[in-house]
Each structure stands twice: as C-alpha cells, then as structure tokens.
Amino acid sequence: MWRWLHPYAKGEATYRLLGHWLPWLAISAALSLLVGIVWGLAFAPPDYQQGDSYRIIYIHVPAAIFSMGAYTGMAITALIALVWQIRTAEWAIAAIAPVGAVLTAVSLFTGAVWGKPMWGTWWEWDARLTSQLILLFLYLGVLALYYAFDDKRTGAKAAGILALVGVVNVPIIHYSVYWWNTLHQGATITKFEKPSMATSMLIPLLICLLGFALFTAAMICWRLRHEILRQELHRPWVQQELIGQEKLN
Amino acid sequence: MAFSSFQEFIVMGGYGFFVWLAFGGTFLGLGLLVLRSVVARRHLEKACADHMRRQERLARRQKQERSR
Secondary structure: OOHHHHHHHOHHHHHHHHHHHHHHHHHHHHHHHHHHHHHHHHHOOOEOOOEOHHHHHHHHHHHHHHHHHHHHHHHHHHHHHHHHOOHHHHHHHHHHHHHHHHHHHHHHHHHHHHHHHHHOOOOOOOHHHHHHHHHHHHHHHHHHHHHHOOOHHHHHHHHHHHHHHHOOHHHHHHHHHHHOOOOOOOOOOOOOOOOOOOHHHHHHHHHHHHHHHHHHHHHHHHHHHHHHHHHOOOOHHHHHHHHOHHHHO | OOOOOHHHHHHHHHOHHHHHHHHHHHHHHHHHHHHHHHHHHHHHHHHHHHHHHHHHHHHHHHHHHHHO
C-alpha cells in the first residue's frame, strides 16, 4: 500500500517531485495573497467597533494559524524521522523550522501592532501571547539543535526530539483563550460553529488563509530542495544539477 | 471600495500607522525569507564548484605522484 512512497526516501526523487510542485505553489500563493490582501485592505467594510484597525486580521490570523500548522507538520516529520529513520524527513525538519519561525514572529509582531490601538498595550503576559512566544523559542531551539552538532544525523535527531516534545504547546496555544482569562479574544473561525464574522469580511480572510497556506507550502518545498542539495552536495546528480552538464565535461 | 479617496485609504480611519506598520513588517519578514532562499542557491553552487575543483586538483596530484 505504501510502496509508492519508497522512492521518496531517496533525496533525488524528492528533489524532482518538489521541483514539479514549486512553480505552481509559488504562483498560486502570490496570486491569492495579492487578491486577499488588496480585498482585505481596500474593499472589505470597516469594523463597527475597531474601525479600520481590524484589517490587520488579514495577515495576523493566517500567520498565527500556519505557525501552528507548520509546527504540527514539523512534529509529524520528526516522528517519521525518528521512527523510520528516513533522512528526507530529517531534512524536512530543517526546511520547516525557519518558515514556521518567521510566521510566528509575524503573528507576534502584527499582534503587538494591533494590540497597541485596541488594548492600549504592545504586549501583555497573557496565556495566548506567552504560549505563542514559547512557540517561537521552540522553533529557534529546533534550528539551533539541528545545526549544533558536527555529526549531522545527531543534530537532526536532537532537533526531532525537541520538535516532538514541543508539539504539546500547539493545543495549549489554541485552547489558551478558553482555559485562561486572556486579553486575547476567542476563536472567530477555527471552531465547530458558524464563524462569528460577516461574510463580506470573511471571504477575503479565507483567501488570505489560502494564500498563507500556499506560501508556507512553497517555502517549505523550496527550502527542502536546498537542504537535499546541501546534504548530498558531493553526489554526481547534485553536481550536475548545480553546475550543469556542459561544464562537467 | 471601503474608501472614497486614496488619502482616506492611507489614513485608515486614524489607524494608518498601525495598519501599515503591521503589513510592512509582515512583507519584510516574508520577503527576507524568500531572499534567503534565493541566496542559498547561489551559496550551494559555489560550495559545489569549490568541492569539484578541490577533487580535480587532488586527482591531478595523485596522477603526478604515480608517474614520478
């Protein structure tokens, strides 16, 4: 049943597959981000309470959701790497972590800039904000561990264990607004009910969500391709890929 | 269109500073990520070329030593 997956344990096969996906992901990410952000900034109606400041939602919420989504994905690849010892899965940890870290930083930054006019403070040590800050530190820790060892596999293993242990933080972030009395508001769309948002505001948000998802996927593909090249730099197929056939002979 | 003029669009009902700071910061962050990947490819090409040149030099020296 899983036999079709086996060739992708080899770096070159995965590299080629990602190469097929990358242009489509990149183009659709750029298009949906452009449409979603322009729609959200210029065409969506202002909020009756927050005026035009609420427009930060169009980047804040997607960045926050996919900072957690990327972490969950990284934890799953870490599990695969640790259990089945598949090297491409190890490399995926290093490909996902920087993308997730940037998304987390963006969510924290846009949150602070949104918090200042609405809450009167850039930062508050409330449960949602603090747990999201811990997510950033987890990403940075995973990255630091990955590159901290002379033996690359040891580094990948250490990073994988931290990524797995740290996944406990993801549900904590999500439920923090229910479990504790936070300054941060509750969920608007990630719940099992009708979203508490007008359709005219919701549609551009959904497009932005799609755009961030595609952007995240594209960046991970791109970075994983580079990580595969880096790890197999001394193999003939990589030399052919990087330098080109004509210069080799 | 939620705004009647470009001026109004920039002012964002008085929240212009915060809205544009948030969007600017986001584009800076995502842009740096993209830029790093562009540069990474160039670094890889250089590392690969360096490695191949080293291998070639090594092979040449070994050949010389054998012929001596």
